[in-house]
């Protein structure tokens with residue numbers, strides 16, 4: 333069996349991921365757009381807490397993405413939001429071949445062959461308790477997304493050992509060279525900044541919280557250890573999340589791991605905060621969003637996940 337540390341191809345198999353191997357300039361290719369796909373095929377539901385963003389049904393996906401791709405959208409990350417079906421303890425629906433994520437990946441690959449498609453891998457949206465299941469189950473779901481055509485799988489669960497488990501299953505499936513593994517390594521436990529997302533994905537835990545697996549907001553040491561651990565387990569891209577309150581962590585990640593692309597997630601609460609402030613006349617939206625992007629780049633990010641991607645595609649030249 334191929335060993336984990338010997339696989340480099342997974343990080344640059346796609347023309348888009350190849351561009352992430354260079355330095356930090358804000359280009360359209362630096363942006364990854366998070367998209368919510370739900371199981372009502374005709375949905376185009378406004379998300380109250382995320383103004384301007386919607387939960388999309390499979391039938392609406394192509395019409396929604398086409399103008400963005402024409403403006404230079406080069407990557408998306410998909411979040412499945414099951415609203416109609418029953419959630420259970422193991423998150424059976426996460427890898428349902430007829431579920432929104434697998435159907436969405438297939439559709440995007442067919443209709444937009446140049447678009448880089450990542451899938452968030454997590455079970456909290458699919459379990460009745462709202463927490464993640466075992467790493468074996470997480471790995472199974474990741475492999476199912478990759479087999480459906482995802483260029484990248486991004487486990488956001490924060491369970492110990494998940495990167496290794498996923499990498500090994502990808503190796504077994506013979507697809508480890510083509511599937512990029514982006515790890516939410518330094519993901520901090522925040523109820524405020526993830527609040528609008530949990531509303532959008534209806535994924536707030538039904539009991540307890542996520543403080544035993546997401547990192548404590550004061551923990552820069554744990555962040556560095558998690559990054560180091562995930563890189564030894566085979567991660568191709570390291571992510572820091574949330575973004576703006578954690579720029580020091582982005583910088584730490586860059587200094588500690590200068591040889592891997594660093595991603596930063598400008599999460600739902602950051603998006604809403606800037607949006608609402610601009611709406612209230614505190615500042616101009618474009619100026620504030622651009623400054624937040626400059627901050628991410630200065631700290632060392634190569635890839636930025638942001639709900640502002642559609643607007644940035646309008647604002648950026650290339």
Ligand SMILES: NCc1[nH]cc(CCC(=O)O)c1CC(=O)O
Pocket residue numbers: 452454456457488489525526527528529530535598599600601
């Ligand atoms: N599936 C977990 C996940 N993946 C992305 C986000 C948050 C993203 C955002 O706030 O924009 C979350 C929420 C959480 O951990 O509670």
Ligand SMILES: [Zn+2]
Pocket residue numbers: 454455456457488489535
């Ligand atoms: Zn989750």
Ligand SMILES: [Zn+2]
Pocket residue numbers: 454455456457462463464488489
């Ligand atoms: Zn989870």
